[in-house]
């Protein structure tokens with residue numbers, strides 16, 4: 474992946490204000506953003522996903538401009554080929570696993586009433602060992618299975634990048650450990666670029682080839698894994 478972000482934005486809510494001023498660039502496929510609460514990590518992901526429009530700057534993903542204020546480019550979220558996973562996975566509780574995974578495909582010729590008829594839905598359910606749960610509802614799944622459904626729902630659209638905002642925060646210690654390794658292996662197998670927000674040093678260590686520390690709305694430090702940076 475190559476991602477380049479140079480954005481500035483000023484947010485004002487009542488008497489509180491916040492300035493986000495992020496500049497980062499990396500060719501790594503495994504990027505971690507970490508830093509204290511309120512530092513601007515989620516806002517950065519929201520800007521990439523198109524949920525926040527910065528006042529100035531640019532965002533380029535794989536040489537494609539998602540946002541470029543000077544050039545007048547601001548792609549809507551659905552055209553960015555970016556998958557954004559929220560902390561709680563935000564599965565639809567009233568839809569089965571197969572329907573959840575198929576949800577993003579709804580706008581095509583595909584018939585949502587028969588999600589398993591779609592090859593892409595089959596492919597991701599199989600890849601994530603979810604076929605047996607295809608007709609279950611989210612509340613009938615384990616935390617790990619819910620995470621895999623959320624990942625499958627994101628990947629079915631074949632995004633250019635997967636954005637994960639504290640993906641393990643709701644899990645207990647042992648499940649967290651397992652899911653961290655599972656996500657790491659899946660990312661390597663699928664070779665899908667991802668950017669992960671975390672507070673957990675173990676996530677930083679396992680999931681970050683490029684690690685950016687964000688403080689007070691800015692990049693405070695960056696580290697590239699030696700394996701990714703032979704010079």
Ligand SMILES: Nc1ncnc2c1ncn2[C@@H]1O[C@H](COP(=O)(O)OP(=O)(O)OP(=O)(O)O)[C@@H](O)[C@H]1O
Pocket residue numbers: 484485486489490491508509510511512513514515516517
């Ligand atoms: N719409 C808004 N208007 C004004 N301030 C905002 C707005 N949205 C977020 N903020 C502020 O911007 C700052 C950064 O928020 P952000 O959600 O990016 O933090 P974060 O680093 O992801 O924190 P956490 O780790 O707690 O999730 C916070 O102080 C937040 O209160």
